[in-house]
Amino acid sequence: MQTVGFIGLGAMGAPMAENVADAGYPLVVYNRTRSRTEPFAERGETVADSPAEVAERADSVVVMVTDDEALEGVLDGDDGLLAGLTSDTTVIQMSTVTPAATEAAAEAVRDAGGRYVDAPVSGTVGPAEEGTLTVLAAGPEALLDSVEGILAAIGEPIVDCGAVGDGARMKLFVNLLLGDMMGAFAEALAFGTSQGLSYDDMLAVVEAGAVDSPLYSIKGENIADGDFEPRFPVDLQFKDLRYAVDEANDAGVPLPQTAAARETFSATSGLGHGEEDMAAVVKFFENVAGLSVGERES
C-alpha cells in the first residue's frame, strides 16, 4: 500500500487525513503550525519537518491548504514540495485554488519530474469527517485510477471533471452556486422577517417545496441557534465568489446576482464577521434593516 503524504491539517485537512489513515494508508504529515500534527504522531504516523521531506518519503502527496498563496508556499523554496519530488511522486492538489494556480502548480510539478492530480473537494467539515466530500478529480485517467483508493477514502462521489484545471473550475462553479444560494436565503429570511412571518414556518415552507436543499436545512437551524461556528467561513466563501467573478469577467459572462452576492459577503466581512460561518451573511441584513432573523416561537 502506498505511503501518503498529507500537507495541511486544518479544519478540513485533519479529518481528511484521518480518513486516509483509517483506510490503511501509512501517512507522512506536515503542517506549518506543528501542534496540529500531534494527533497524528499519537496514532503512529510520521511527522515531517518540511514539505520537501513529505515529498521524499511519500508515494503520493495530498495538499490541502487555504489558497493560491499557501499552495505556492508549500511548493516553492528549499524546503518546498518541489525540492523533494522524485519521478514517481504524485501530487494530489485538493485545496480550493484558482484554475491558473493549479495549472501553474501542475506545470511546476511535472517540470520537477512528478505527476499531478487536480482534485479539490466540495463540502464542509461534516462531510470531511464522514468521508462524503464530493471529489472533483481532474487529470489523466490512468493517473486518477492510480490514486483512486486515496480519493475514495476522502469522499464520494468522485466526479471526473476532465483535464488539470477543470477540477478547480468545477469547484468555482459549485461554490459560486453555494454563495449565491446562501445570499439568497439570507435575503429571503430578512424579507420574511420584515413581513412578520414566523421563522419556523418559513423553514417548513422551504423544506416542503422545490427550493428545499440540504444547505437551507443546515443553515436554517444554525441561524435559529445563533450558531455561527465556521464550517465554511464568510471570508473563504467570499474569496471563491471573487475568483469566480474574476474568471467570468475574463470570459465575458455577466453574473449580476453573483456580483451582488459578492458585495454582500464583502459587507459582512467588513462588519467583522469574516471568520464566522457563511450563514453570518444574514447579519448584514439584520444590521441594515434593523431585524432579528431566526427567532423561534416558544
Added chain:
Amino acid sequence: MQTVGFIGLGAMGAPMAENVADAGYPLVVYNRTRSRTEPFAERGETVADSPAEVAERADSVVVMVTDDEALEGVLDGDDGLLAGLTSDTTVIQMSTVTPAATEAAAEAVRDAGGRYVDAPVSGTVGPAEEGTLTVLAAGPEALLDSVEGILAAIGEPIVDCGAVGDGARMKLFVNLLLGDMMGAFAEALAFGTSQGLSYDDMLAVVEAGAVDSPLYSIKGENIADGDFEPRFPVDLQFKDLRYAVDEANDAGVPLPQTAAARETFSATSGLGHGEEDMAAVVKFFENVAGLSVGERES
C-alpha cells in the same frame, strides 16, 4: 359534504379542482374562457355562468386566478363573487396576489357577509396534479379547520402562516427564493459552460452536494432537453420578484441579489421568452455571452 365552488381553471386551477372533486366534494365551476369547464361538465360537475352564481350555489369557493387584477375582476361587478355571497360562504383565495390585494379582498368579502381564507399554494403543475402543493393557509383557526378537507385535497403540508395576508406574504417569501435560485443556477451553468465544464458533470456535482435541490434536478433536466414548456412561466416568476422587491422597498430591507434577479427576468422577458418556463432565464446568459448551455455528452 359541502359543495365547493371553483373559479379559475387554468394550468394550476384545473388539476387542483379535479383533486377536490376526486376527494368527493360536489363542484360548481366557473372559468372566463368557458371551454376550460368542459372536462368538469363531462364528469357531471355543475358549470356556472358567473362568479356570482358560484357564490350562490357553493358553501366554499376556491379562487385560483392570475394576479391582483384578475382577483378584483372575479370579486367585483354585478356578476361578481361578492354579489352572490351569502353569510355562510367561505372564500378560499389561493391565487398568488399581493398582501394588499388579499387584505382588500378579505375586507370586501367580510363586508359582504362572507368569510375569508388566505391560502396561496407553492408548487407548479406537477404537484398540483399530484395534490402535493404546499398550502400557505392564513386566517382564523376555526375557519381553517372548517375547510381543512378541501385544502388537504389540494396539497400537503398545510402550513398555518398566521392572519389573513400572511399567506400572501409567505408566498412572496418562497417565490423570492425560487426566483433567486433559478437565476443563480442559470449564472452558475453559464459560468461553468464558459469554462468548458461538462453539463452532466455540473449536474452530478450539484446533486452530490449541499446545494442539491429538487428545483435544480428538474430544471437541469429541462434545460438539457431544451424543454421550456411553462410549468411556471418567466413572466409569472418575474411578477413575483417585482411584488417581493416592492414590499421589501416599503420595509426598507435591501435585496441586492433579488433586485439583480429581477433585472435578469426582465431582460429574459424582453428577449421574448416571457411565456416560456422560468428555466428560460438561462437564455439571457446564452444570448449575452454567446454560449450554448445544456449540451450533453453523447
Added chain:
Amino acid sequence: MQTVGFIGLGAMGAPMAENVADAGYPLVVYNRTRSRTEPFAERGETVADSPAEVAERADSVVVMVTDDEALEGVLDGDDGLLAGLTSDTTVIQMSTVTPAATEAAAEAVRDAGGRYVDAPVSGTVGPAEEGTLTVLAAGPEALLDSVEGILAAIGEPIVDCGAVGDGARMKLFVNLLLGDMMGAFAEALAFGTSQGLSYDDMLAVVEAGAVDSPLYSIKGENIADGDFEPRFPVDLQFKDLRYAVDEANDAGVPLPQTAAARETFSATSGLGHGEEDMAAVVKFFENVAGLSVGERES
C-alpha cells in the same frame, strides 16, 4: 392676463407659485395644510377652500403635489379639481407622477371638458426659487403656447417632450440618472475614504475631470458640511427609482445599476434617513463599512 390657480404649496410649489405671481399673474392658491397659504394671502393673492374652487376661479391651474395618490386626491371628489372645471380651464400638471397617472389625469380632465398639459419639472428647491427649473412640457403645441408665460415664469429651458405622458417619462429618465449618479458618488466617496484619500482632494479631482457635474459640487459640499437638509429627500428619489425600474420592467429593459441604486436608497430609508436629502445615501456606506465620509482637512 390670465388668472393662475396653484394647488400644492410645498417646498417646491411655494417658490414656483411666487415666481408666477412675480411675473404678474393673479393667483388663486390652495393647499391641504392651509397655513402654507398665508404668505400668499399676505401678498394679496386669493386663497381658495378647495381644488374645485381653484378650478372655478382660474383660467389655468398648476398642480404641484407629491405623487400619484396626491394627484388623484386633488382631482377627485365633490371638492375636487374635476368638479370645478369649466371648458376653458387648462390644467398644468407639474408633479412627479407616473406616466400612467398623468395619462389617466389627462383623460379625466378632458372628459370633464378641460385641457391638459403634462409638465413636470427637473430641479430642486434652489432652481425652484430662482425660476431655473427645467420644464419638461408635453401636450398639443398650441396648448403649450397658450401657457408659455406661466411655464417661463417657473423655469427654463422649456423642453417640448412630445405628447401627454412624455413629460412624466422624461422626468423618470432624468431622475433615474440623478439617483444613479448620487449612488455612484456615494460609492466612490466611500471607496476613496476607505483608501485613505483626502476628501478635498477627491472633490478637486472630480471637478477637474470629465465626471464633473453640478450635482457633485453641491452634494460634495453638503456632505462635508454634514448638511442633509432635504432639497430632494431620499424617499422621493427612491420613489422615482421605483417608478423607473417598474416602467423598464414593463418594457423588458434591464437596469442593473439602477436596480442596485434602488436597493441602496431602500436601505438608506430603512436606516431612518428617508426624509433627509438624497445625499444621505452616503450614510448607508458609512454605516456598513464603518467609515466617516466628508472629513475635511483642517
Added chain:
Amino acid sequence: MQTVGFIGLGAMGAPMAENVADAGYPLVVYNRTRSRTEPFAERGETVADSPAEVAERADSVVVMVTDDEALEGVLDGDDGLLAGLTSDTTVIQMSTVTPAATEAAAEAVRDAGGRYVDAPVSGTVGPAEEGTLTVLAAGPEALLDSVEGILAAIGEPIVDCGAVGDGARMKLFVNLLLGDMMGAFAEALAFGTSQGLSYDDMLAVVEAGAVDSPLYSIKGENIADGDFEPRFPVDLQFKDLRYAVDEANDAGVPLPQTAAARETFSATSGLGHGEEDMAAVVKFFENVAGLSVGERES
C-alpha cells in the same frame, strides 16, 4: 534643463511626450513597437533600444504603459529600467496600475538607488493632446517639486494626493466614478429610448440640469454619431472597475452599483466591443432590449 525619458508612446503616451518636448525638455524615448518612436526621431529626439538605455540617459523617466504586467515588463530584466537606473534618476510612473503594483515598483526603484513619483493621470486622448490631464501626483513634496515642470507640461491641475500609492488610489476613485456614470448614462438612455423619448430631448434635459457633465456631452454626441473610436476603451474601463471592486472587497466596503456596472462592462466586452470606446456599453442594452439608442430627429 533635465533630459526626460519617456517609455510608452501609445494613444495617451505619445501626445503626453510631445507636450513634454514642446515645453523644451530633450527626450529619450522608448516603445516596445518601435515604429511609434518615428515621429519623435523625426523631430530630433533620441530613441533608445531598451528601458535600461532610457534610464541611463535621462534625469527623469516617465512611464506610461497599459497595466501592472506592462509596468513590470518595463522595470525588470537585463534591459529593464531598473538595470539602467542611477542614483539621480527619478521614475515618474503615470500608468493606471494597482496601488500594490505602484508600491512594489517604488520599492524596487528605491532599492536600485532611484527616486519614485506615483503620478497617474485622469483624462482621455483629447486632454492628453491639450495638456489638460488631471495629474494625480503622490510622493515626497521636494521630489514632486523637482519634476513639477514635467508634470505641468502634461496636465493641470496637479493634485497632490499624498504618499506613493495614493496616486493610484485616486485614479481608481475617479475611474470607478467614471465607469459608474457611463453605465448609468447607458441605462438612462436605454430606458428613455424604450419609452419613446427623443434622443435630442434627452441630451437637452441632461445638459440643463444638475446631472450635466462633460462626460455626457461628449459621449452623448459620440453615441448619436455612432462614433465608438476608442478614446478610452471598454476593456480599460472594465479593468479599472475590476481593480476598484477588488480593493473595496479587501476593505469590506460594498459597492453594489459599481459591481453591477462591472458586469455590464463584462458583458459588453463579451459581446465583442471590448476595444471600442467605453460609450459602447450602450450596445449591451441595445442588444438585450432590442433598442436603437441615439437616433436623431431629422
